[in-house]
Amino acid sequence: MIKDNLLKIKESLPNDVRLIAVSKTKPISLIKEAYGAGQLDFGENKVQELINKQPELSSDIRWHMIGHLQSNKVKYIAPFIHMIHGVDSFKLLNEINKQGKKHDRIINCLLQFHIAQESTKFGLDYESAKEIIENELFIEFKNVCICGVMGMATFTHQEEQVLSEFEYLHKIFIKLAKHPSISNSFKTVSMGMSNDYKLAINKGSNMVRIGSKIFGERIN
Numbered sequence: 001m002i003k004d005n006l007l008k009i010k011e012s013l014p015n016d017v018r019l020i021a022v023s024k025t026k027p028i029s030l031i032k033e034a035y036g037a038g039q040l041d042f043g044e045n046k047v048q049e050l051i052n053k054q055p056e057l058s059s060d061i062r063w064h065m066i067g068h069l070q071s072n073k074v075k076y077i078a079p080f081i082h083m084i085h086g087v088d089s090f091k092l093l094n095e096i097n098k099q100g101k102k103h104d105r106i107i108n109c110l111l112q113f114h115i116a117q118e119s120t121k122f123g124l125d126y127e128s129a130k131e132i133i134e135n136e137l138f139i140e141f142k143n144v145c146i147c148g149v150m151g152m153a154t155f156t157h158q159e160e161q162v163l164s165e166f167e168y169l170h171k172i173f174i175k176l177a178k179h180p181s182i183s184n185s186f187k188t189v190s191m192g193m194s195n196d197y198k199l200a201i202n203k204g205s206n207m208v209r210i211g212s213k214i215f216g217e218r219i220n
Ligand SMILES: *Cc1c(COP(=O)(O)O)cnc(C)c1O
Pocket: 022, 024, 045, 066, 067, 152, 192, 193, 194, 195, 209, 210, 211, 212, 213
């Protein structure tokens, strides 16, 4: 069933859009099933769950941390994490760089923006993102790669609202890409989930994070 879900979603994605299978709350057995169907990118939103699952699964899986990340927990995922989607402060980026250095790795990061109307969702605005990349220490960060942006739209059936939020994030991406502090690795626009990924792709997403459409509804 998971294989069929994956195939159906992949068929609907343009070639340049990467699919992250969001496996949070789902057991190892289901992740193995998706992996067996050729899926290599998986997303989790809790550090504890991620570090429980990672050693149980194949080492060629690319793990994406998609949830809010506290600086004091970066050390647990730094040895293996492929990409951290939720970078929303200089303090956090500084810590990721420090832990990357310790493990002799360059850790891929996305700047998370607050684009939704809900006040509970984490993220930067354009000005605070600019402050991060204009910080004088930023150019000395050799162990992080700022690869792009990430955001979550408002949870609503009003398509116009969702479309305008995705469009806004894409505009931020375009503006930041021209900033002198930003390298040409800045290519990723991570937006779109099970219920809105088609709208996100419409507005320039090239990375979608899909959970329930692959693994089924989550109970908690
Ligand atoms: C849970 C989650 C997703 C996937 O949500 P679905 O609606 O199940 O596709 C995507 N992104 C983030 C940040 C999430 O926390």
